[in-house]
Amino acid sequence: MSAIRAIAVSKAFGDVQALDGLDLEVAEGAFFVLLGPSGAGKTTTLRVLAGLEKPDAGTVELDGIDAAGATPAARDLAMVFQSYALYPKKTAAENIASPLTARRMPKDEIGREVRRVAELLRIERLLDRRPAQMSGGEQQRVALGRALVRDPRAFLMDEPLTNLDLKLRVAMRTELTRIHRSLGRTFLYVTNDQVEAMSMADQIAVLRNGRVQQVGSPAEVYDRPVNRWVARFVGSPRMNLLPCRAAGDRLTGDAWALPNPGYATTDGRPLTLGVRPEDLSLDRHEPAASLPATVYATEPLGDRTLVDVEVGGHRLQVKAPPSVAYEVGERVVVGVELDRIHLFDAETETAVAR
């Protein structure tokens, strides 16, 4: 049974169709990430699930039961937002305790709960401080702690790491997966950052224009994107694209040709070849599976160097070893890992089956 389920949910705000027949199934205990650009409907989805917005059509089920009549409180879902919204005059301990105080839980029980959560979040030493005496990351943890004391059915998190700096965001990703494991509760996490989604999720639903484009494990979404849009949205640096056609047993583009590794399309309609930067190489290539290219720029990043090349007037990025050196304008041959290429219909943008 799914912990959270949305069936054909639609929601419009005036002329804007925020959700357009959205289907979603979140398994009990999963770390499930809704990934999409701003305006995709991620936050609206969370608000509909939490009962803060009423859908125009469709059904929300919690543990298999229609939630239509349930108030937000009865749904028992804890929301965590990107702004910390702590009480400035209360200590961390009082902030964390506030949902329990409001429920008039006995004092010693509250104390136990706060200590349990503080230990989980590793913020024991902060408990007596006020928000102004804490860093942004510490405040975010306290806000998380306030959600955790409630022991709800599931946690809904709306871009909770957005306002943190890069170093802290990376550290908090590790923390959140650890917390998720030790709680064993369902996390439904919203983000526009594909690295966050890839690094934390068991399952990712990629959202665009109020519709789910693809659901799968990070590896599935990365290795087998269902369409060109998902292919470009997931992965950094992005997947390279080249216009081409299939003719006979070849894929041909502007000034290049590759063997067709088994795609069942030979009718000559316009296609787009997709290949990720790590599936291209400058040092090893077979004559049959390579592209003639000109070096446009090199970007050393320490653990790798991105080499920007031009192939038939189109720009591609190649992931190369750290110490490579090329001149701008130098002619090179780019090897293609044929087993790893993707093919999309240029018109419908959906992936061509292999």
Next chain:
Amino acid sequence: MARVQVSGLRKQFPDGTVAIEHLDLQIEDGELFVMLGPSGCGKTTTLRCIAGLERQTAGTIVVGDEVVDDLRPSERDIAMVFQFYALYPHMTCRDNIAFPLRAQGRPKAEVDAAVTEAARMLQLEPLLDRRPKRLSGGEQQRVALGRAMVRNPRAFLMDEPLTNLDAELRADMRAELKHLQQRLSTTMVYVTHDQVEAMALGHRIAIFNDGRIEQIGTPLEVYERPASLFAARFIGSPPINLVDVELTNGSLTAAGGLRVVAPDGLRRGDRLIAGVRPERLTVLPPGAEEAVEGRVVSREALGDETIYVVDAACGELHVRMPPTAPYAAEDPVAVRFEGGAPPVYDPTSGQVVAT
């Protein structure tokens, strides 16, 4: 284009704040030189001193062969390029590029010639009659550069020009800027707080900290051999592993038995910090030799690689692995060091130990 030399630069503001203590820099003709550091480290102040927008308290700035200390910004022949999208939206590309010369009241024939030349160099000819709105981000960037180029500056100064762009556009603009700079061999001084941008763009990078320079080097030098713990921490994501080690029997040993190849010239019993990049470690099944035992805290599958955080006796270790690595969170594992000697640091001074 020209080289830029900064000697003995000091800047103290009227309120007593010392933004730059003592700075020496030599930026070569045709070089893209990046000044990198956190906010408040003095990088922007240095740039503004070079531009003449701030007067230094002490020290000398030379552009080409000319001391420019007493020259006004407009007399220095240096172009300051701010955020690239700051074009006039109601003007065509041609008018945007021509604007600085027209503002100076130059004759029309001269303005036209300069615009034509800039457009040719930047491959903007077909776009000259379009407005900025109808251009891609990369094209707008070239127009902004063209506007700076027509004044025929001796160097370009850029202060976080890509900061407010979304990640996708920023990556495109980065490659575009690097390509243009290399093709045109312009001298560029580029300020950023983004270490990825600094690495990708710079011929050399100066890492600033608190009004001083921690290190100047090529991207590979600052990545592979950071001069100080500060520089080591500032560059690289996931972060470098800083592991407490001791020299025993010719190699460095960390708590839990992790063995790290020692650089030559260390003394037995020395206590040091080894700077180990995540790609220099490997996750293995438990029981591996010369490795430290630990437990996987997190596994981040990023598609082209997987980042592991392993809790071990010598601390939490970040390890960069291929996407096929089979270990899951909570798995008991071993972590081993691979390859040649890493840089090692004196824990007291925080400086790299010369070996």
